[in-house]
Structures are given as C-alpha cells and as structure tokens.
Amino acid sequence: MINLRRISKLRTPFIRLKSTSIPDNAPTLLENEEWLGTLDDNAELSHDANVETKNSIFDKHVTKNERFPIKIISTPPETKYIKVQSPIANFTSINYLRQYSKHNHTQGNFVDVRIIQCRSGNGGTGCVSFLRDANRRVGPPDGGDGGGGGSVYVQAVEGMNSLSKLKTKYIAGDGQAGASTQLDGSRGKNILITVPKGTVVRWCMDPKSVRTLVDSEMKSNINKPLKDILQDNKIDIDCYGRSKEDQRPKYIQLFREQYETGEGWLFKDKTKDYHEIKDWFKKLNRNVARYDRSLDVEEVSNDKIPLYGIDLDEVTDKPVCLLEGGKGGLGNMHFLTSVIRNPRFAKIGRKSLESYFMFELKSIADLGLVGFPNAGKSTILNKISNATPRIGSWEFTTLRPTIGTIMRGPGEKTFTVADIPGIIEGAHLDRGMGLEFLKHIERSKGWVFVIGLNDPDPLGTLKILINEVGGLEKVRTKNILVVCNKADIDANNPASMEKYLKIQKFAELQAWDSIPISALNEENIDVLVDKMARCAKNNT
Template sequence: MLKSQLCINKYPVFRRLRRITSSAIVRDEEELGRIQHMMDNGYVPANNYTDRKRYTLPQSLLTSWRQLRSKQHDTFKDVCLIKLKSGNGGDGKISFFRASGKSVGPPDGGTGGPGGNILIQASEQYSDLKHLRHIYSAQNGKAGGSTQLTGARGENVVLNVPVGTKIYFSPPIEELRGVSPDQDFETEVDVVNNWSRFKGKTIQLKRNNFDDGKGGWIFKERDQDIWFQDPHFTSIVDKVKKFDLINRRQERNVDLFPFEGYDLDIPGEPVCLLTGGVGGLGNMHFQTATLRSPTFAKKGREGIEVTIFMELKMIADIGLVGLPNSGKSTLIRTISNARPKVGDYDFTTLVPNIATINVSADGTQLKIADIPGIIKGARNNKGMGLGFLRHIERCKGIALVISLDREDPIEDVELLLNELGKERLENKNILIIATKADVDNAEEKFKSLQKYVISRNWDIVPCSALNNDVGGVVDKMADTVGILD
C-alpha cells in the first residue's frame, strides 16, 4: 500500500507530494520539488539569447546520402539521415478521493510521467550504420492516476552506433530534397550567444508548447471560457504561469546541439541528445481555500523533434589510397587476415575495409583503412566519388598505392594528390607503396618514382603482393604514423 501525505506551503496551488515508495517514482516527484523550490525562492532559470547564423552541410555528405538512398540493398552504410522525437509528458489526472460515506472527497489526481529521452552511445559491436532505422520516437509518459499516483516515465531510446560516428544537426528531409547535387546546403539556425555547455557555438533547438499559464489545460464538466471568467481560476493561472515559465526555461537550457556536432570517437557512456517533456500536474495540485474541487488538470509538455545526419569516420592509423586495380586489396590480403574482394577489373573494392596487424611482441597494433579506388574526376563525383575519403580523415598517415605496371607512376601520384586536395593531406605523413614490383621495367620506373618521392621528403617502399614479397611494408607503415617510436 502506498502511503502519501499532502502538505501545503506558501503556494497553496502547488502541493508537495511525499511518497514512501520506489526511488523511480520519487525521482519524478523530486523534479517537481526542484521547481517548487525555485518558486518558493522567486528564482527563474536564465533565458538563452540567440542570433541567426549560417549553417552548412557539406556537399560530400549529401552526395553520399543520395547514393545510399538509391541503392536497394546496402552492404555498407556510412551515412544516414534520422528523425528523432523525444516523448511527450503524460497528462495530469482529474480525480477525487472516494470513501465509504463520502460522495466526493478531496482532489487526488496525480501528475503525468515525463516523456522518454533519446540517447546515443558509441559501441565497438557495430562496424557501420546499416542497422539504424530512419525514424525513432521515445515513449510518451503515462498519464497520472487516481489516489495521487504519478504516471510512469516513458521508456528511453538508446541508439548504438560504431566508434568514430559523427552526428550533425540537419534541417528536415523536405528541405534537403531540392538541393543541387553539386553544392553545399546552407540554411540559418538560432545560435546561443550568452552561454553554452559545449565548446564553440551551440544551436538552440525548438519544441512546440503551450503558452505559459493560459495554455495546456484539461477541463471537465465546465467549458474553458467559463473557467477563464472565474476569478478563483484566474488566480491559479497566474501562479501556473510562473511554473510553466520555469519549465520552458529549463527546456531551453537542455535543448541544445553543438554547432560542430557530436564526435563519438571513443566508446563511452550514452549521450543524451533529446530530453522528453515534463508531465502535467494533476488536479490534486490545484485545491485552494476558495476552490475546493478543481475539475481541471494540466497537459504534459511536448517532447522535441530533430533531424540529424550520422557520418561514420573509421578509426585507423593509416589509410590506403590508390587508383582502381592498383593492388590495394591484394596487398591487404597478403599482410593481414582481412579478405577484401580481388579481381582484374576496376572497383573490386566497393566498401571500406579495416585490417588490423600486430606490429610488436607487446601487442601493439596497426589499423589500416582500405578505401575504394579513386579515378580522375572523382572530386566531381565520377567513379566512386570522394565520399569514402571520410574514412581516412582521422588517420595519422596516408599510403598512396602506386602500381609499377602503369605507364607513368609519377603522373598517377600527382593525379591522386590533385583529387584528394591539399586540405585532406594537411598534417598527414605520406608513404608511397610501389606495388607490382615484379613486372617488366619495374626497376627503372621505381628509381624514377623514388627520386620524385625523396624530393618531397616522403618515404617509399616497393613490394610484390602477388609473390608475397611484402617485406618492409608493414614496418614502413608503422614508421610513417610513429607507432613504433
């Protein structure tokens, strides 16, 4: 049996509820207690002031999203667009105590439960984003019950994503559909200018809710217009106005999103993206000396709806970049246990692969990212485009895989450098891996390529993966990224 006791403070319209029950129920009532404490002390959370700022989603992100949408069966997914909605708060209850010998007792309608939150967690269990749906909604809070019972809290939604996932704020999908495929998407967002719990700029999210005091009422037996003409009810509205104001300010303080997005580059505890709405007050909170039988309660406050982009950037030490059929996949199969597809045609590698190699007796590992081939014009979305280059952005070094059976290996190096662009090569160590060193005229081409590489202060190593002649390749990779220093 639940035991409860009402005690009236200096705000008779709000009654504190003391429960001897489980901590899960008490926690929701403690939130009401914190709001009550603010009202008792005349405190209202500070307001967030915002300015309008330009916000950009890069063309490479949008292009990858469009390409993945056009595929019927995805074997690998590194970009997705998701709509998220936190739960609404449960409505307050209109109820009166019933007992033997009493037709109508005091009001005992409980408060609605808070809506569920949306959380996200980086997990090593997943390698891409294909397990995610397009829409997630947290559960709404349950309505309050009779006998002063608080409604149950709505269940949270926890999204598990691979380590290395980055999350961006996005406008609704309807705004993105009409964007030209060869340009960035720009829009305006509200950015907090007076404070932020995030480093750098912070986007102020918006949720729909009723007006302070006058909105969000549930009436029984009498129409709304009649109640708002009642002076006893309007005095309650004045007090509820401050209660709603505190809730609205608290919502603005949590409805924030970092301008640069969330970067989940290490496994960790869940991060709360969206907070559910607060439950509405039951009629037990509105009894006063002049209004003994309130037949009204408050609706729960709404949750918040946001669209986000997720982009997976694999965590690797060094990334392999080369032209199609340059021998990257054969090299990976030779030096590791990874088994990417190998063939005599372009684009045998259609998705990024990660290979892990032990490079020392103490268990030190080298992680290598093998991405699909780059061709001339890739920066203009020819071939596989440049979308998969996101998987080498976190790498300390880049290994350009150059085949010695090509007519001019130096020209191939310059083609790759041109397609990658200076910004992707900045602050990264470069290694040239000269593959297919067993073909005719390979020695002459290697010497010419070596001279070119040394002039740029890079390192170079020859190999023939087909003949298992890859000695020194792994050590050179480890030296390039400083693993064995």
C-alpha cells in the same frame, strides 16, 4: 526561402525562473500554497545553470574543423535569436539525395551518411483523483504526476564501422499518465543510438521537403545540377545567442509544438468554461502560468544542437542527449489549497521534440590505403585482414570503402585499415569518383600509398597521387608508408629494382618508410603489417 521556425511567439531563451521546485509526492496544503506563493512572487530571473551544463557537454564534442559559411541576418535583442542564413546544401546530404537516383552504385553494406528522424517522448498527463476510503466518498486530491517522456541519446562505440544498422526513425517512449493514490506515471523509454566513433551528428532538414524543393527546381530548370540547386536555395535558422557580448551562432534552436503558457489543463467533471470564469481558478492559473513559463524557458535552453554538429571522434563515455523528453504534467494533488478543496483538474504533459539529424561517418579507420585503381589495394587488405573487398583486374572494383581489422596477437594493438575506391588523375577537379571517398580517411592517422611496380614510372605516379590528394604539404600531416606492390612482376629484371630504389630514395627524403611487396604471392606481408602498425600509431 524556408523558415524553420514552427512557432512565432517571442520567448526569453537565456533565463529561467529561480524558484520552481515542486513539492514532492504527497504535498500538504501548506506546501502547495508555499510553492504557488513563490511562483506568485516576482521571482528573480537568472541565468540557467542547465544551459551551462548542456553547453559544456556539447563543447566537448563540437565540430571544430568543418565549418561552413553562414550569413548573420539579425542579432538579439532585435529577435531574441541570432538569425542566420545558409545554403541548404549545409543541412542535407548530397550523397543521400543521390542515393535515390537511378545510377546508385552500392557494394557491401557500408553506409557513411544517414538522415534519421528522431522524436523524444511526450510527458504523461497528470491525474485527477480524490482519496476514497470507508469514511470519505471524496477525500483530498491524490492524483499523481505524469511520467517524463523518454529522451534520444547518441553514443559512439568501438567495434562498429558503418551506419548501415541505424534505423530511419527513432521514437522515444511517452511518459505514462499519473494515477490515483499519488502514483506518478513511469518515465518513457529512452532511445540510445550507437554509432561508430568518427561519426558527426548534425541537425538537418526534413529530406522530404528538400526533395520537393529539388524536384520543383529541376522541373523549371532541367539542366541545373543538384549541387547548384542546394547551393542557391537558402534556409533561415534561429540560433541560440549566449549574451550580448558573445553572439557567435553556435547552436541551432529547436522548438516544441508546445501548449501556450497558462493552457494545458485537463478538466474532469466540470468544463474549462466553468473554471475559467472562477476567480480562484484565474488566480491559480496566473501562478501556474509562471511555472509553465519556467518550463518553457528550460526547454528553450535545452533544446539546441551545435550548428556545426556533434563530433563523436572518440568513444563517448556518456551518451550525448540530442532531444530531451517532455516533462510530466502535474497531478491534481498539487492544486489543493485552502481555497481550492476539490481541484478537478490536472496538467497535461509537456510536448516532445522532433527533428531530423544527419549522421556522417567521417573517419573510419586508423590507416587509409590510397592509390590509383588496380594498384592492388583490395588484395593487400584481403591478405592482411579479415576483410573481403572485391578484387578484380578491371578498374574501380572497389566502389565503397571496406574496413579491415588487423589483430596482431597478445599485447599488440589492433588497428583498422580502410580500402577506398581508387583515385584517378584529375580527381581533385571532380573527375572519376572525385575525392568523395577521401573524406573517409581525412582523419586517419596514417596513409599508405599503394603503387604498382608494373607501372612504367611508379615514382611519377606517386607524385601525381600526392598532388591529387592535396599536395605534399597536406600529406606531411599524416604518417606515410609507401608500398610498392606487384614486385613479383619482372622480379628478376634490374629495371624493376631501379624503380623501387627511386621511390625509396624519394620516400627517405620525406622521412617516410617504404616497402616492396607482392600481395598476390604474399611476399613481405609480415614486414608490411609491422610497418603499417607503426604507421597507425602517432609516432612512426
């Protein structure tokens, strides 16, 4: 069993202290005392407004349909978190792990799943400095605050159709240290990861730890399939629970390797030991520790990721924050009080947040071409679009999905079509390449069934195909177009026409459109494109 939790101390995740606003630059002694005084008050604990804001951003993108089973082990208040247990298969990618096997088939640069390491930036250190001028060798403290660490954002954009361009690691910039003359350090650079629309981003385990586990399991049980290893091993996860009433584990709680409350000081000239025994410092630190705690609470409130992922099924107008940077540390200018005239200390910045995320491209095109191998799907895509899929007279020439964009001139909407590897009979029982690639067109508005008229029984083949992809019930949820390809073969044979008419009749009964074409000879291609355009829309 793997336990995620990096730090074990109990925290209060759902509340924050009310009064924590720090005096702005150049705070006066009185402002500092007032601020520290509010911290000294038994400040009321209240629900964090930030939590609600972040929840509402996530709620817009929360994955609705693809939920996996979890087991709730314990609920707050026992643990502060909802502890859930789930097979590690749900927090890694079997395809990703397989990519490292010897039998990896790759074609083109289509990549539909990536595991990516992300880290936000550390907050910059506050500065210890004193004003110096012609009259004063040591004037009042003027050390500025550290800059905030950069955050990691994700945004879905138009015009991308693969995850291949993503890096394996994204690290946001650290905030710069504060400087003399009350200068705050600059903010660390944010990272914006752009992905194709249709990408789902989920928290996942460090792939190295998964591989170590898989390797050791495989050593002790050579014949155990990877799938079973990932199902049998479980992971414990702390989930955010909103309230006593609403204890659905919606978010995974992330934890920073943060300094302890009341720690995180940077001393200059005099040591930590010197300060720690002074009553004035002890009193100050009691107050500042409350400030630390409010930051702690704020971080715990923000550092969470929807358990079932962030679904970027549409172009996102605003980037979604995955990992927030650490806040900058306070400069010594904040610690000037009537008792402390020479604060030779400042706070270090808050720590960054690090995590792995799985990026999965779920929907890649408006239309998906569905057919058995060799039906002519790649040829069709090649004739109607700019895509250049592999074409061959042997089966399974397409091993990875290819996407073509069809531009139809001014005023007409562009649409995309995906050619996925051919499905074979028994695919739903995991034969051949199984239905692995069907997931790419699972969310497409329309499916285009491609059948070869050279097939002795095209209607029978169409029915088998429908069965393989989930049955009539499921197929009826899509806009459907049936394309009878290879109409050039036996074109003058009435039997060929018969075959098409049978399909047309069947299609009409389902209220589907159909068309005979010859992709090879480019016959009926213009009509096909029109019909496809209609199929790509919501109303056929």
